[in-house]
Amino acid sequence: METNLVLDSTTYKRSTLGFMWNMLRNPLDALTELAHEQGDIARVKLRRRDLFLLNHPEFIEQVLVKQQDNFIKGPSLQRARIILGEGLLTSEGGEHLAQRRALQPAFHHQRMEEYLPVMNENTFAQISKWQDGARVDISDEMMRLMLNIALWSFFGSAPAGTTERVSESVSALMKLFPLAQLPLPDSTRRLFPKFKQAGADLRRVTESLLQDQQSGESQRALIHILKENNNGQFTDEQIHAHILTFLLAGHETTALLLTWCWDMLAHHSLAQVKLQDEVDRVVGNRFPTAEDIQNLPYARMIVKETLRMRPPAWTIGRQAVHDCEIGGQHIPAGSTVLVSQWVTHHDTRFYDAPHQFRPERWDILEKHSPPRYAFFPFGGGGRICIGEHFAMTEAIAVLAVISRRWDFSPTQDALAKPHPSITLRPDKNVKLIATRRDV
Numbered sequence: 530m531e532t533n534l535v536l537d538s539t540t541y542k543r544s545t546l547g548f549m550w551n552m553l554r555n556p557l558d559a560l561t562e563l564a565h566e567q568g569d570i571a572r573v574k575l576r577r578r579d580l581f582l583l584n585h586p587e588f589i590e591q592v593l594v595k596q597q598d599n600f601i602k603g604p605s606l607q608r609a610r611i612i613l614g615e616g617l618l619t620s621e622g623g624e625h626l627a628q629r630r631a632l633q634p635a636f637h638h639q640r641m642e643e644y645l646p647v648m649n650e651n652t653f654a655q656i657s658k659w660q661d662g663a664r665v666d667i668s669d670e671m672m673r674l675m676l677n678i679a680l681w682s683f684f685g686s687a688p689a690g691t692t693e694r695v696s697e698s699v700s701a702l703m704k705l706f707p708l709a710q711l712p713l714p715d716s717t718r719r720l721f722p723k724f725k726q727a728g729a730d731l732r733r734v735t736e737s738l739l740q741d742q743q744s745g746e747s748q749r750a751l752i753h754i755l756k757e758n759n760n761g762q763f764t765d766e767q768i769h770a771h772i773l774t775f776l777l778a779g780h781e782t783t784a785l786l787l788t789w790c791w792d793m794l795a796h797h798s799l800a801q802v803k804l805q806d807e808v809d810r811v812v813g814n815r816f817p818t819a820e821d822i823q824n825l826p827y828a829r830m831i832v833k834e835t836l837r838m839r840p841p842a843w844t845i846g847r848q849a850v851h852d853c854e855i856g857g858q859h860i861p862a863g864s865t866v867l868v869s870q871w872v873t874h875h876d877t878r879f880y881d882a883p884h885q886f887r888p889e890r891w892d893i894l895e896k897h898s899p900p901r902y903a904f905f906p907f908g909g910g911g912r913i914c915i916g917e918h919f920a921m922t923e924a925i926a927v928l929a930v931i932s933r934r935w936d937f938s939p940t941q942d943a944l945a946k947p948h949p950s951i952t953l954r955p956d957k958n959v960k961l962i963a964t965r966r967d968v
């Protein structure tokens with residue numbers, strides 16, 4: 530492990546200005562360069578507190594798992610409370626633990642059998658509208674599909690117009706998010722009309738979802754848990770925060786993952802054919818069952834390779850509560866600590882030719898197990914993504930249902946460029962030519 534622990538003040542100043550400038554220009558390159566320059570523990574002196582970027586799996590594990598009690602969410606997620614409220618993503622400590630325990634049953638492995646028909650049927654309905662040989666906006670299609678699947682899976686319905694309203698609010702939020710990052714007191718931000726507007730729109734969406742559920746007979750696990758805990762463990766505000774969190778966290782990331790998967794496959798025709806062969810053999814014209822999902826190793830490798838190269842969550846930020854030490858480096862209380870999936874997933878110490886799409890590498894990697902935290906698309910420790918199994922099942926099911934019926938080719942030579950917003954999005958919507966398969 531390389532570390533560069535001793536930096537004099539001139540180096541600090543130079544590296545700070547350079548780093549800030551690079552972060553504004555291109556955060557992915559900025560973090561990669563910082564890691565190359567300073568090694569496994571990089572340090573940048575900021576005005577109020579230091580920032581550390583940890584680039585070795587052992588150190589990543591220290592932050593996410595071994596010393597997790599000493600770290601709270603980073604400043605940007607703390608500020609996201611203004612939009613998301615005190616839900617699972619934003620709460621801390623005992624409050625977070627209680628929420629996690631209450632909500633976990635909706636995401637157990639066994640539950641996936643319940644969600645799978647929703648995933649299959651929604652996917653089939655959506656692709657049935659495509660025209661043979663037409664150009665498909667795969668970014669929009671995946672976003673709408675994942676939102677519908679989330680609505681039906683978690684709430685048992687998608688009241689008329691909800692998909693459109695949530696989509697609009699999410700787009701508005703994505704534009705507002707940089708504003709939410711400014712270090713201003715929450716009270717001033719609430720006065721910004723656009724914040725008020727986005728907040729009110731989302732509140733109306735969660736209210737109508739809740740009302741719809743109260744009058745309906747939905748047995749969906751998540752809404753059931755929320756309703757049962759109403760007037761008990763969860764306050765009204767928390768219930769709205771949970772609905773919002775699951776709507777947002779539960780569709781945007783998986784939509785991006787699948788958009789990146791299709792872009793990769795359209796540009797790597799051998800991988801696409803290999804996937805189609807596997808799906809034809811294992812699933813054929815049926816819809817995939819929970820057992821099939823376990824028997825599609827190539828599809829799983831495609832998903833993992835895409836999560837490696839285009840991790841929808843490209844960085845995780847934390848703030849140290851007390852002074853601590855990681856890899857011999859003293860980390861003062863209040864420091865911001867970053868770990869970056871983008872940087873680590875492209876590290877040549879763990880991945881040969883990291884910028885090449887090679888799903889087969891996972892066959893070898895699984896036998897020679899690389900360090901656990903060389904691959905952490907869903908984070909780790911007590912804050913690991915609660916939707917991990919849901920997302921993996923959904924991605925493999927959607928790949929299977931679509932690749933049995935459609936073949937994609939690119940509309941431009943190069944892959945879409947990654948654009949790091951809250952999540953890792955393509956810089957422009959991905960558009961592909963869809964050709965109906967003759968099966």
Ligand code: HEM
Binds near residue numbers: 782841915920
């Ligand atoms: C490809 C898809 C997904 C990716 C890459 C992803 C990634 C992540 C990551 C990295 C974290 C940890 C953040 C941190 O430690 O600060 C996280 C947390 C979370 N994710 Fe996901 N996620 C995905 C899908 C989902 C889905 C489908 C859901 C909902 C069904 C979901 C709900 C959540 C929630 C509620 C948390 C907060 C968990 C907690 O703090 O206890 N995610 N996700």
